[in-house]
Amino acid sequence: MSLLELNNISYNYDGKKNVIKNVNYSFDKGKVYAITGRSGAGKTTLLSLLSGLTAPTQGEILFNNVNIKKINKYDFRSRYVGVIFQSFNLLPHLNSVENVELSMRASGKKTPNRRQNAEEILKKVCLDDSLAKRRILKLSGGEQQRVAIARAISYEPEIILADEPTGNLDSATQDEIVSIFKSLAHNDGKCVIIVTHSPVVAKAADEIFELAPLK
């Protein structure tokens, strides 16, 4: 049984032309998946569907063999899926560790030493204490990306979704981020799904799922 399964998925915006059509695919634990394709192929739309931010207009998405429509979409997002957005989507009035803590609280998981755990997670993505207490807008792009990763993995979701996680990063930082994802999949048994244009990232993935643009 796959962790996440797409059954004949189609999606269109406001009843207009389909962005993706009749997509079938399955994702397993412990693997890194790269979703590639040309611009407009529907990569980000697929990521939105997988994260529960929107629902397919046709077909079904099964999580542990349960249609995610039957799961509260807020619970699904806060507990089972960790999303790393292309523009990070961190809260600027909070510092790094507070952003991580916020997600931990949103998941509803009881964590005795939440602050300490958040700091440890940040260290795992190579952010030390001084960076942990720094406001988001005072961090570099790479550091913000790490905070976004730390936030996504803080409540230990089974699926980690990343939208162009290396798009704005230099090659050295890009390698570091990719190694973090590989570690999460191979060492922690997470299902890591990365939407990317980068051939380097795609090459590092265990499987590549290429979305062809609709004619």
Add this chain to the structure above:
Amino acid sequence: MIIQNALKSITRCTGRNILIGIIVLVISVASCVALNIKNAAAQAETEGLSNIKITGQISLDRQKMMESFNPEDAASGERNPENFRDMFAENTELSLDQLQTYASSGNVEDFYYISTAALNAADDIEPFSESSSEEASEDTAEAETNNPFAEGMPNGGMPGGQNGGMMQMNQGDFTLTAVASESALTDFINGTSKISSGTIFDVSTADNNCIISSELAAFNGDLAAGDTITLANPSDETETYTLNIVGIYTNTSSTSDSNGMGMRFSTALDPANNIYLSASSLTAIAANSESVGTTSTDDYGRTTSTAITTQTQGTYVFADVDSYNAFGTELTSLGLDENYTLTSNDISSYEASLVPLQNLSSFATTMLLIVLAVGAVILIVINIFSIQQRKYEVGVLTAIGIKKWKVAAQFVTELLCVTLVAVIVGAAISAAVSVPVANTLLANQISSQQTQQQSVNDNFGRGQAPAGMPNAAPNNGGGNPMMGGRGDMFNVLQNADANFVDKINAVTDFYTVLQIILIGVVLTIISSIVAIIFIARYEPLKILANRT
């Protein structure tokens, strides 16, 4: 989580919260001051009356009689003035016995009465007058012939009514005021009058002892205790009575003023010509006059007598307003005709003294409503802008799985916290400024009221009224219109010197703080509704996609 997030957001987004806080602070200070004024005014209205003894009189309600009376002849169907005259002749003032019957009510704390009669001067005394004695006599004579109320009426006066007694005194040179108890000497109790030499007479004996005013004593060559004066029946100058002066009194209300003297038709209405004696003495004089008087029948078939007539006015004292009101209701069941009514100068004077306060209270209510309405609109607008600014935050929070109602609750909590802090600070500020602000506003209202009244007085050509007149003092013990020389109609027109309530205790109490907190909560909820509607409409994917 909601409270934690809210508190963090408040401390991190200080600019927005300080702006909201300042607006709520202004609203709360203005509202709190307005509420304090309203509460203090209401308190002053209720407690003010509960702190003073209420006195009341039963008098004929002529207006009501006129309204209910059909002047048309039953046979001819034409209006006949005779019918009016008969009606007023039938409805006279209540007798002392009747007044005393009602005084037995449990609602009445005390009862006293005064009897008055008008007598003329005999040879050994002249009534006090500011004009020369000759002019005074002419004035009196002229007043008698020109007085529209005197013509065709028995004894030259109108029967009954609060001012009826005053009109009836027109005929004489002096007013004899008789009392059966010292409590009826309200002018002496409230300090308007004071014995300057000699002593007060014995109120229980018919010894013809009396006290006269210092002006009258000086006017007649320094009369003193031990001297005697002779007064005559105005209708029969040969019928004279000798009174023994036992004391001289001074009366501050007899201070000369152009208004008072100009308005008096007779020297009897001058407080200086008011002679006090015991009720027993006057009763004896009236009884003697009755026995020697002659009767005649006028053109209308009514019998008139040359005997000295007395007017009795009873004053009921009540412990509080409730007793006064209960007595007013009880009178009908005790058999009092509906043409009579219970009135109280204390209540009407007190109500007059509250006019600026009521104006201020009304202003405070209007101010409160405007401040709340404008405040609510401003808060709604700020919240709309705030939510627009925080759209991204809503998108992120809902994208990471925080439910919309929790996001809305966080925003409401933030606003509520800021509002509560601002309200508490506002209540503290208003506690400091309420009393001076309220009293300054009240002083302005009083000044405005006095200017308006002065303008009315000027229009009537009365000029500047003297200060210190006790006419509208709420504690004047009944303000007997017969004794002071000025009736209520003068008070209404001339109360530029009225003792307005000029201080209110507009303090911020616990009840006001609760009210202001409630207002804060209601404002928060009203302005948050907009925020909640916006949040409910936002979809995280759209917000984040637009931002990207």
